[in-house]
Amino acid sequence: MATTIVSTVELPEKARELLRSYNVNLYELPKLGKEEQSSALSSAEILMCWCGREFDLTSNIKSMPRLRVIQTFSAGVDHLPFTAIPSNVEIYSNAGAYSVPVAEHAWAMILTLAKGLHKPVLNAREYLGNELTSPRKIIESTLLVLGTGGIGREIARIGKEGGFRTYNIGINRSGRPAEYFDEVYPTSKIIDVLPRADIVAIALPLNKHTRGGLIGERELRALKRGAIVVNVGRGDVVKEEDLYRVLKERQDIRFGTDVWWVHDGHEEIPPRTPLTALPNFLGTPHIAGGGAQREIAEYAMIRAVENVIKYLRGGETPMNKVNRDDYV
Amino acid sequence: MATTIVSTVELPEKARELLRSYNVNLYELPKLGKEEQSSALSSAEILMCWCGREFDLTSNIKSMPRLRVIQTFSAGVDHLPFTAIPSNVEIYSNAGAYSVPVAEHAWAMILTLAKGLHKPVLNAREYLGNELTSPRKIIESTLLVLGTGGIGREIARIGKEGGFRTYNIGINRSGRPAEYFDEVYPTSKIIDVLPRADIVAIALPLNKHTRGGLIGERELRALKRGAIVVNVGRGDVVKEEDLYRVLKERQDIRFGTDVWWVHDGHEEIPPRTPLTALPNFLGTPHIAGGGAQREIAEYAMIRAVENVIKYLRGGETPMNKVNRDDYV
Numbered sequence: 001m002a003t004t005i006v007s008t009v010e011l012p013e014k015a016r017e018l019l020r021s022y023n024v025n026l027y028e029l030p031k032l033g034k035e036e037q038s039s040a041l042s043s044a045e046i047l048m049c050w051c052g053r054e055f056d057l058t059s060n061i062k063s064m065p066r067l068r069v070i071q072t073f074s075a076g077v078d079h080l081p082f083t084a085i086p087s088n089v090e091i092y093s094n095a096g097a098y099s100v101p102v103a104e105h106a107w108a109m110i111l112t113l114a115k116g117l118h119k120p121v122l123n124a125r126e127y128l129g130n131e132l133t134s135p136r137k138i139i140e141s142t143l144l145v146l147g148t149g150g151i152g153r154e155i156a157r158i159g160k161e162g163g164f165r166t167y168n169i170g171i172n173r174s175g176r177p178a179e180y181f182d183e184v185y186p187t188s189k190i191i192d193v194l195p196r197a198d199i200v201a202i203a204l205p206l207n208k209h210t211r212g213g214l215i216g217e218r219e220l221r222a223l224k225r226g227a228i229v230v231n232v233g234r235g236d237v238v239k240e241e242d243l244y245r246v247l248k249e250r251q252d253i254r255f256g257t258d259v260w261w262v263h264d265g266h267e268e269i270p271p272r273t274p275l276t277a278l279p280n281f282l283g284t285p286h287i288a289g290g291g292a293q294r295e296i297a298e299y300a301m302i303r304a305v306e307n308v309i310k311y312l313r314g315g316e317t318p319m320n321k322v323n324r325d326d327y328v
Numbered sequence: 329m330a331t332t333i334v335s336t337v338e339l340p341e342k343a344r345e346l347l348r349s350y351n352v353n354l355y356e357l358p359k360l361g362k363e364e365q366s367s368a369l370s371s372a373e374i375l376m377c378w379c380g381r382e383f384d385l386t387s388n389i390k391s392m393p394r395l396r397v398i399q400t401f402s403a404g405v406d407h408l409p410f411t412a413i414p415s416n417v418e419i420y421s422n423a424g425a426y427s428v429p430v431a432e433h434a435w436a437m438i439l440t441l442a443k444g445l446h447k448p449v450l451n452a453r454e455y456l457g458n459e460l461t462s463p464r465k466i467i468e469s470t471l472l473v474l475g476t477g478g479i480g481r482e483i484a485r486i487g488k489e490g491g492f493r494t495y496n497i498g499i500n501r502s503g504r505p506a507e508y509f510d511e512v513y514p515t516s517k518i519i520d521v522l523p524r525a526d527i528v529a530i531a532l533p534l535n536k537h538t539r540g541g542l543i544g545e546r547e548l549r550a551l552k553r554g555a556i557v558v559n560v561g562r563g564d565v566v567k568e569e570d571l572y573r574v575l576k577e578r579q580d581i582r583f584g585t586d587v588w589w590v591h592d593g594h595e596e597i598p599p600r601t602p603l604t605a606l607p608n609f610l611g612t613p614h615i616a617g618g619g620a621q622r623e624i625a626e627y628a629m630i631r632a633v634e635n636v637i638k639y640l641r642g643g644e645t646p647m648n649k650v651n652r653d654d655y656v
Contacts, residue, residue: 100465104465104492105443107491112439117445120610120612121613123597124613127613158491163487282445284444296465
């Protein structure tokens with residue numbers, strides 16, 4: 001019996017080709033009319049999903065009685081309506097698919113902020129004399145990365161392996177060692193290591209351990225004078241109101257973010273506080289991962305398909321199985 | 329007999345301390361009144377000099393009949409009035425003193441431009457869809473560095489040694505191999521290698537070989553589609569009018585510069601064309617080297633003093649002897 005796979009987006013040709021060797025019926029929703037969509041969903045066993053505004057999983061899940069697997073195209077799964085998903089459905093994320101472009105974006109924000117390129121003025125005395133733009137050196141800085149997963153490790157690699165020769169401190173849930181990190185501590189020690197960092201990169205997933213603001217006023221106030229902080233994880237890891245208050249007061253801190261705060265299930269840009277008006281703030285509209293052209297999106301989709309193929313084969317274990325207990 | 333050294337600026341305490349072990353009379357001009365300045369200059373054998381607006385060497389050199397050595401604090405010496413300096417005066421530059429911060433600034437401009445952070449908008453569709461901001465990937469790019477001296481080599485190192493794993497092509501006068509470069513070609517081959525580069529970093533000194541615009545319309549038109557170009561060498565290595573014309577037409581090229589065009593002996597910022605108004609242009613006011621706080625300026629001054637000490641000792645050869653034939 002053929003397995004029915006429904007994708008919420010059109011797949012690249014290479015991904016379709018990979019699936020051709022398997023006994024599957026593939027339906028790509030954008031190619032179908034309303035009725036065909038309903039029929040595809042009713043037979044769906046595997047859902048490959050960008051579950052955002054375009055495809056509302058909460059309302060659609062009831063129309064998928066045969067669903068066994070959800071594979072996301074996104075790296076994060078915090079936006080999934082976990083309570084609505086039947087407990088027998090296995091969920092796989094696409095963690096790691098965007099590590100390289102996201103880490104590059106993190107470094108681009110770090111350097112832009114460090115050298116004052118977010119607010120360049122053409123007068124040298126002003127440029128050098130102003131706390132908002134005066135250039136900071138990067139080489140041999142101490143880099144603190146919150147999250148030692150795919151993205152965090154790639155940020156650490158870029159800093160350490162050569163280029164900027166950073167000294168890398170990592171934070172993860174258990175404090176277990178990770179490649180490219182000189183020291184790693186558990187989440188509970190954040191407050192102790194923050195004052196040591198010249199640069200802080202936040203690359204944490206949003207789950208029940210980080211939601212609601214791992215980084216609040218106390219953590220932000222613990223930052224070293226002149227610290228550069230960038231967030232490419234999830235907006236809600238940082239408390240927005242606290243961030244606004246501390247950044248407004250401490251102009252020595254420069255903060256960049258590609259990720260924003262979620263309200264009613266969606267990232268709101270601009271955010272609710274007037275953060276984007278602060279001169280020591282740099283924002284990009286969640287484009288780090290989707291950035292560098294179609295090649296990245298295609299790569300991510302192919303990776304997701306390859307993971308589904310592991311499931312189809314039966315013998316192999318798919319990667320990135322989501323532990324619902326982290327989210328619910 | 330004590331040797332008389334005149335410095336056009338106040339030296340850091342550590343530099344003064346280094347000189348104390350030698351038989352020298354040190355005069356720092358800002359500490360002296362008008363008459364004392366004249367008397368110091370008339371006995372000066374070694375001049376340590378920021379020869380810019382603050383100290384006009386052309387008019388002062390006649391008051392220094394005993395002058396034997398000029399040691400600049402700057403890395404470049406293109407601004408010196410070579411024809412006014414007697415031929416028996418030896419000239420030493422401070423090349424290399426600013427390599428690390430300047431190379432970091434070059435990389436900061438590269439990443440800012442590559443990721444669209446010079447013109448961030450908060451709408452993802454616009455950000456990604458616009459040729460001016462759509463993010464480019466850096467990893468495994470081909471990096472062409474014009475100039476394989478201290479700064480060029482440091483730019484190549486940051487790209488190659490780890491981080492971004494760039495493939496490095498260098499250009500220097502003879503085409504001799506250089507550390508951190510996969511291939512090196514002589515200046516005459518620029519036009520052949522330009523189309524291969526994703527990123528071009530200009531780190532050439534200004535001398536008679538590069539003055540008048542090594543990079544003109546023909547070279548700029550040879551750039552690969554979507555190229556990122558940054559200049560941290562000297563403005564006049566690039567022809568300003570040509571640059572303006574090509575950048576205006578080819579919005580796929582993103583250009584950043586920290587160095588500007590010299591008129592009447594001084595860098596003019598803003599420049600004579602409306603370059604700074606172009607959306608694919610990023611400018612900083614020659615702050616790459618002087619940037620990261622006082623520590624860099626002090627380091628550079630100490631280095632210059634250490635070089636003078638090599639001269640004082642007699643046995644050692646000072647570094648960076650300037651070959652006047654390159655400039656006149």
